[in-house]
Amino acid sequence: MEVLTRNEMDNRFKWDLTRLFASDEAWEQEYTAIGELSAAFAQRAGTLNVKERILEAFNAYFDMMRRFETLYAYAMMRQNEDTSVSLYQAMNDRAMSLGSRVMASAAFLVPELLALPEGTLEGFGADPDFSDYSRFIEDILRTKAHTLSKEEEQILAMAGEALSTSDQASEMLRSLDLQLGTVRNESGERVQLTDAGFILFLESSNRTVRRTAFRKMMDGYAAMGNTFAALYAGQVKADIFASRVRHYESSRAASMYADEVPESVYDSLITAVHEGIDTLNAYLELRRKKIGVPRLHMYDLYYGNEQGFEIHPDIEESFDLFLKAVAPLGEDYVRDASRALQERWIDVYENRGKRSGAYSCGSAYGTTPYVLLNHKNNYDGLSTLCHEMGHAMHSFYSNSSQPYPKADYSIFVAEVASTTNEILLNEYLRREYRDDRAAQAALVGNLLEHFRTTVFRQTLFAEFELRAHRLAESGESLTMEQLSQMYLETVKTYYGKVCTVDDCVASEWMRIPHFYSPFYVYKYATSFCAAISLARNILSGDPEKVARYRAFLRSGSSLPPIEELRNAGVDLSTPEPVTEALDYFAELVYEYQNLLN
Numbered sequence: 082m083e084v085l086t087r088n089e090m091d092n093r094f095k096w097d098l099t100r101l102f103a104s105d106e107a108w109e110q111e112y113t114a115i116g117e118l119s120a121a122f123a124q125r126a127g128t129l130n131v132k133e134r135i136l137e138a139f140n141a142y143f144d145m146m147r148r149f150e151t152l153y154a155y156a157m158m159r160q161n162e163d164t165s166v167s168l169y170q171a172m173n174d175r176a177m178s179l180g181s182r183v184m185a186s187a188a189f190l191v192p193e194l195l196a197l198p199e200g201t202l203e204g205f206g207a208d209p210d211f212s213d214y215s216r217f218i219e220d221i222l223r224t225k226a227h228t229l230s231k232e233e234e235q236i237l238a239m240a241g242e243a244l245s246t247s248d249q250a251s252e253m254l255r256s257l258d259l260q261l262g263t264v265r266n267e268s269g270e271r272v273q274l275t276d277a278g279f280i281l282f283l284e285s286s287n288r289t290v291r292r293t294a295f296r297k298m299m300d301g302y303a304a305m306g307n308t309f310a311a312l313y314a315g316q317v318k319a320d321i322f323a324s325r326v327r328h329y330e331s332s333r334a335a336s337m338y339a340d341e342v343p344e345s346v347y348d349s350l351i352t353a354v355h356e357g358i359d360t361l362n363a364y365l366e367l368r369r370k371k372i373g374v375p376r377l378h379m380y381d382l383y384y385g386n387e388q389g390f391e392i393h394p395d396i397e398e399s400f401d402l403f404l405k406a407v408a409p410l411g412e413d414y415v416r417d418a419s420r421a422l423q424e425r426w427i428d429v430y431e432n433r434g435k436r437s438g439a440y441s442c443g444s445a446y447g448t449t450p451y452v453l454l455n456h457k458n459n460y461d462g463l464s465t466l467c468h469e470m471g472h473a474m475h476s477f478y479s480n481s482s483q484p485y486p487k488a489d490y491s492i493f494v495a496e497v498a499s500t501t502n503e504i505l506l507n508e509y510l511r512r513e514y515r516d517d518r519a520a521q522a523a524l525v526g527n528l529l530e531h532f533r534t535t536v537f538r539q540t541l542f543a544e545f546e547l548r549a550h551r552l553a554e555s556g557e558s559l560t561m562e563q564l565s566q567m568y569l570e571t572v573k574t575y576y577g578k579v580c581t582v583d584d585c586v587a588s589e590w591m592r593i594p595h596f597y598s599p600f601y602v603y604k605y606a607t608s609f610c611a612a613i614s615l616a617r618n619i620l621s622g623d624p625e626k627v628a629r630y631r632a633f634l635r636s637g638s639s640l641p642p643i644e645e646l647r648n649a650g651v652d653l654s655t656p657e658p659v660t661e662a663l664d665y666f667a668e669l670v671y672e673y674q675n676l677l678n
């Protein structure tokens with residue numbers, strides 16, 4: 082199965098980025114214009130002493146940021162289409178360095194606002210003329226203790242680009258330079274092993290195929306292990322640098338402060354999930370019996386989920402199923418979402434050089450959201466579509482309901498809408514196939530897998546990155562041996578009771594791009610728990626509950642994330658949502674056992 086080039090792909094299934102810029106030339110003009118805006122903005126330094134000028138500066142700042150975000154989104158998405166095209170590689174690099182210039186030109190803004198006479202900023206926060214900027218102002222006041230002098234902020238802004246090298250280099254290594262070789266598939270053909278295609282091997286009913294692909298993948302990464310360790314150590318050092326220079330107690334404290342989430346949420350997540358490890362292993366034992374192996378290995382975990390529920394929807398069929406699954410959210414939601422395929426918001430299929438994985442980009446305010454997929458015609462592909470469309474519709478509603486400064490929802494709530502959609506899909510299919518025992522088993526099995534990969538796996542990652550950061554914070558250096566050993570131990574804690582954790586698993590951390598967004602993954606786990614609760618609310622059919630959820634989708638970043646979720650109907654400042662979600666997991670394991678018998 083040869084991977085097609087970008088040009089060979091059907092245009093209908095490529096996203097239409099001309100809504101951002103009609104051409105690369107138009108992008109170039111905007112690039113120049115934003116450069117000029119940023120030079121002009123820098124001239125405002127030292128002038129912020131009366132309300133009118135301050136208001137003008139806010140208008141100019143957010144206008145510049147909005148335009149820059151669209152510029153950057155275009156370059157990034159073009160580059161992601163085919164990472165080997167040097168033109169877009171260069172545009173992306175230039176956009177990033179323009180971003181550093183933009184940030185540097187605005188570095189005076191916050192320190193100068195903080196230097197205003199006591200109470201002035203608080204006054205603006207309550208002034209209707211500044212209503213679009215009230216959250217921005219609240220944020221400045223909140224982070225006052227962690228904001229440095231004007232000169233220091235300028236230096237930090239200039240260092241931003243250099244400090245993101247680890248992230249970029251690891252992405253290059255994973256998507257371009259890493260040679261994973263070929264693996265024989267079930268029919269004995271040699272097939273190129275890629276990150277995007279890896280899952281297909283792991284779903285193979287032929288255990289040799291699964292084992293060989295898994296080993297080859299892990300060994301491929303291990304061969305670059307010292308480089309990956311140096312890159313990750315660089316990331317961790319950058320995180321620690323950023324936290325220390327701003328007087329946070331730790332890199333995690335800095336990350337979570339930015340999210341407006343108390344650190345106790347992270348610790349209680351790990352504690353609560355550890356209490357569910359026995360249930361996880363009870364589930365793994367059912368899986369072991371189901372696939373009929375004497376010992377379960379990590380490479381067996383993705384096999385056997387869809388037996389009895391083989392669906393192969395192409396993108397159009399998948400899209401129809403998605404629309405049916407989200408029907409409980411309301412007719413207008415379905416109508417709005419149905420635009421995505423028609424208007425080509427989505428880049429559907431894998432092509433040579435395309436970025437792996439999937440994401441939604443809602444940062445081009447005033448246009449439409451965009452979704453990158455590497456769609457496979459199976460349940461997983463369908464589920465990913467629902468997930469990314471959840472993000473996209475959250476952006477769509479927030480962008481159309483909030484002014485730009487309040488539109489971009491916080492990372493802490495970012496995974497809620499996506500996960501809620503995935504659960505709605507699962508529940509929809511379970512209703513559709515209610516008389517089909519095999520399908521029920523497969524769907525409950527899928528939800529259990531979703532639990533495993535989101536709550537357990539992401540909490541495992543969260544634990545790993547916390548340990549790595551703590552180790553580095555205590556002055557130890559992060560070597561490949563140390564990181565891999567630590568990873569292996571953590572995997573054994575979670576899976577070791579039922580699963581044989583082979584030594585090669587130690588390299589798996591190198592594959593995880595999210596480690597370059599520190600303390601991000603715990604949010605998948607907390608979001609999943611919130612989504613379980615919200616999806617049950619939505620399916621209860623209570624219009625009041627649905628309305629609360631829909632209001633959440635429109636809320637952008639207009640409130641602190643914990644409050645937005647509380648208004649939507651779930652309180653993550655308490656451990657309850659996690660504990661309740663794990664109780665639900667235990668119920669599902671019980672149901673699964675009955676269905677398998």
Ligand SMILES: [Zn+2]
Nearest residue numbers: 468472496499
């Ligand atoms: Zn997501």
